[in-house]
Each structure stands twice: as structure tokens, then as C-alpha cells.
Amino acid sequence: MPLLNEEEIRRYSRQIIVPEFGVAGQMKLGKGKVLVVGAGGLGSPVALYLAAAGVGTIGLVDMDVVDLSNLQRQVIHGTGDVGRPKVESAAEKLRRLNPHVYVETHHVAFGPDNAMDLLAPYDVVVDAVDNFHARYLLHDASYLAGKPLVEAGVLRFEGLMTTVVPRKGACYRCVFPEPPPPGTIPTCQEAGIIGPIPGVMGTLQAMEVIKLLTGIGETLSGRLLIFDGLGASFREVAIARNPKCPLCGEHPTIKDLSGHAAGWVCPPPAPPATP
Amino acid sequence: MRIKIKAFGTTYHLMRGGRESGEFELPPDATVEDALQVAGIDLQDVWITSVGGQQVKLDHLLKEGDEILVFSPVGGG
Numbered sequence: 150m151p152l153l154n155e156e157e158i159r160r161y162s163r164q165i166i167v168p169e170f171g172v173a174g175q176m177k178l179g180k181g182k183v184l185v186v187g188a189g190g191l192g193s194p195v196a197l198y199l200a201a202a203g204v205g206t207i208g209l210v211d212m213d214v215v216d217l218s219n220l221q222r223q224v225i226h227g228t229g230d231v232g233r234p235k236v237e238s239a240a241e242k243l244r245r246l247n248p249h250v251y252v253e254t255h256h257v258a259f260g261p262d263n264a265m266d267l268l269a270p271y272d273v274v275v276d277a278v279d280n281f282h283a284r285y286l287l288h289d290a291s292y293l294a295g296k297p298l299v300e301a302g303v304l305r306f307e308g309l310m311t312t313v314v315p316r317k318g319a320c321y322r323c324v325f326p327e328p329p330p331p332g333t334i335p336t337c338q339e340a341g342i343i344g345p346i347p348g349v350m351g352t353l354q355a356m357e358v359i360k361l362l363t364g365i366g367e368t369l370s371g372r373l374l375i376f377d378g379l380g381a382s383f384r385e386v387a388i389a390r391n392p393k394c395p396l397c398g399e400h401p402t403i404k405d406l407s408g409h410a411a412g413w414v415c416p417p418p419a420p421p422a423t424p
Numbered sequence: 425m426r427i428k429i430k431a432f433g434t435t436y437h438l439m440r441g442g443r444e445s446g447e448f449e450l451p452p453d454a455t456v457e458d459a460l461q462v463a464g465i466d467l468q469d470v471w472i473t474s475v476g477g478q479q480v481k482l483d484h485l486l487k488e489g490d491e492i493l494v495f496s497p498v499g500g501g
């Protein structure tokens with residue numbers, strides 16, 4: 150195992166001196182491979198903090214291009230990036246931040262046909278997607294691949310997250326067995342989102358990844374964490390594995406990704422109403 | 425007895441009057457389901473409910489001062 154060079158020791162010194170983390174933690178991060186699905190509001194802080202911390206390989210999946218309306222929260226992108234693929238824009242910032250990190254970009258739609266192949270090389274998966282279709286697909290694929298998933302969703306002033314460790318804690322479907330019917334739950338582009346909310350939740354996701362890779366601390370496995378930005382409060386709900394869960398229960402009905410529709414794309418937002 | 429309800433996610437606007445939290449007067453032995461009905465929340469829109477940090481079912485018996493958290497999933501990113 151290669152030791153850290155002098156530049157790396159200086160770069161990571163403020164976390165290496167934390168006793169629970171140390172050189173051993175740094176080495177584990179350096180060997181870590183993390184796939185971040187979505188390079189938007191959540192993906193921005195996750196990817197930035199993981200790159201800054203020295204996670205060895207970061208994969209980015211996103212098929213979108215940067216839009217001007219993304220910039221109030223998707224802080225990895227700049228005004229000059231409008232129109233560029235998000236993965237390209239994000240990868241450039243990550244490489245600039247930390248050239249020791251290997252960044253792999255996947256400018257593709259995450260679908261049932263490529264999900265397992267995309268996940269295969271990675272140790273930990275981060276859910277930073279913006280719709281329920283992709284969220285359930287990513288969740289099921291991660292579970293079937295046996296990969297820990299750091300899950301978060303945001304809306305308006307709120308964020309909700311948990312960590313799913315396959316066959317250990319509750320999975321997302323233990324709590325929310327089926328996705329809501331399309332159109333019944335608003336997206337950020339419909340209901341709005343205050344920028345720091347994904348900033349907070351994405352940063353917490355990065356912390357979960359660091360704990361999963363290094364083995365320190367307690368993850369959110371078995372717990373839902375809810376951030377109420379308007380009330381400035383965190384709440385927590387213990388969640389147990391559901392024996393009737395269609396994915397991880399005693400008689401699972403989901404054994405592959407064949408139930409997920411291919412080619413689904415988040416519908417474009419309706420134009421703003423004119424007063 | 426008086427209990428509180430706080431709604432998160434997309435259930436926030438479903439409480440009577442469009443509120444996202446409130447206090448309600450309920451008879452003794454009221455359940456979570458009773459409280460949600462008093463608050464005007466449609467049960468179809470409720471994904472999980474929690475009291476005291478634990479996930480509870482709709483027939484969970486409430487006691488004075490309980491706070492019910494009502495969640496629907498949030499899918500934005």
C-alpha cells in the first residue's frame with residue numbers, strides 16, 4: 150500500500166490529526182471508490198467534500214446539462230458552465246480542487262439497463278438524484294449489488310435522509326414500499342427548494358460516506374434524519390426492517406431490475422404563470 | 425388531551441387550513457388516525473407517522489402532550 154507523500158500529508162493534515170481518523174482513515178479514503186448519482190444540489194456538496202477529503206475515486210453520473218436555474222443551489226457549477234454537461238463541469242472543479250482524486254464521468258441516463266454495470270466498480274453509492282423513478286431504481290440496484298447507499302431527498306425547506314446497508318438495517322422500501330404515482334409528489338422544479346437545504350443534506354451525505362469508508366462512528370442505518378430548515382431543527386425517527394418489505398423482507402418480490410421502466414425522463418417544468 | 429402534529433414533505437399543506445403544524449384537542453384513548461382526521465389530513469397522503477422518535481401505526485394510542493410527526497417522501501435533489 151503506497152504511503153502518503155509529503156504534499157498529501159500537508160493537504161490532509163487537519164483530518165489526519167483527528168485521532169479517530171488518523172493516517173489509517175486517510176489511507177482508507179484514498180482506496181475508496183464512491184459513485185455519486187446526480188451532479189446537482191445534493192451531488193455538488195457531496196462530490197466537493199469527498200474530493201477535498203481525498204476519496205481515491207469518485208464516479209459522477211448525470212445526463213443533464215447545467216441550466217441557469219440550477220446555480221442557486223448546485224454550487225459545483227458556475228455561470229460559465231451553463232449549457233455544459235454537469236458531469237464535465239463538476240469533474241473539472243473536483244480535479245482542480247484535488248488532483249490526487251481520480252474522477253470518472255458518466256454522461257448517461259441512469260437506467261435499469263446500465264445500473265448494475267455503473268455500480269459494480271464502486272464501494273459506496275450516493276443517491277443525489279432529483280426524482281422518484283431514479284431514486285427507487287438506484288435504491289434497488291444498490292441493494293441487489295450489496296452496496297451501501299447514502300440516500301437523501303430535499304424539497305422546499307426540508308431534507309430527509311438515511312443510509313441503507315444491505316441486509317443490516319432497514320431499506321428505503323421498508324419505509325416507503327412503492328414510489329408515489331407520477332405527478333402526485335412535486336419535484337424541486339415544481340415546489341421549489343431553498344439552496345442551503347441540499348447543501349446541508351449533501352454535506353451530511355459526505356460525512357456518511359467518510360464513516361462507511363473508514364469504519365468510524367455510527368451511520369444513519371436504521372434511522373431517518375429530517376432537517377427542517379425553516380424551524381432550524383433536526384428530527385430523527387428509528388426505522389426497523391419490514392418483514393413484508395418487497396426488497397429485503399422475508400419473501401422478496403423484487404429480485405432484479407425488470408420492474409423498472411427504461412427511458413423515463415423527468416418531465417420538463419411548466420413555464421411560470423404570468424401574472 | 426392536547427396533542428401536536430407536525431407535517432413534513434408534501435403533506436405539509438394537507439392539514440386543515442393549509443398549515444404544517446398545529447395543536448389539537450382529542451378525547452382520551454384517541455389514536456394517531458383520530459388525530460390525523462381531526463387535523464384534516466387525508467390518510468392516503470400519509471406515508472409514515474412517528475411519535476417520540478419511533479415509527480408508529482395509525483392505531484397507536486396517544487397520550488397528553490404527544491407530538492405526531494407525519495411524513496411523505498421528498499424526492500428532489
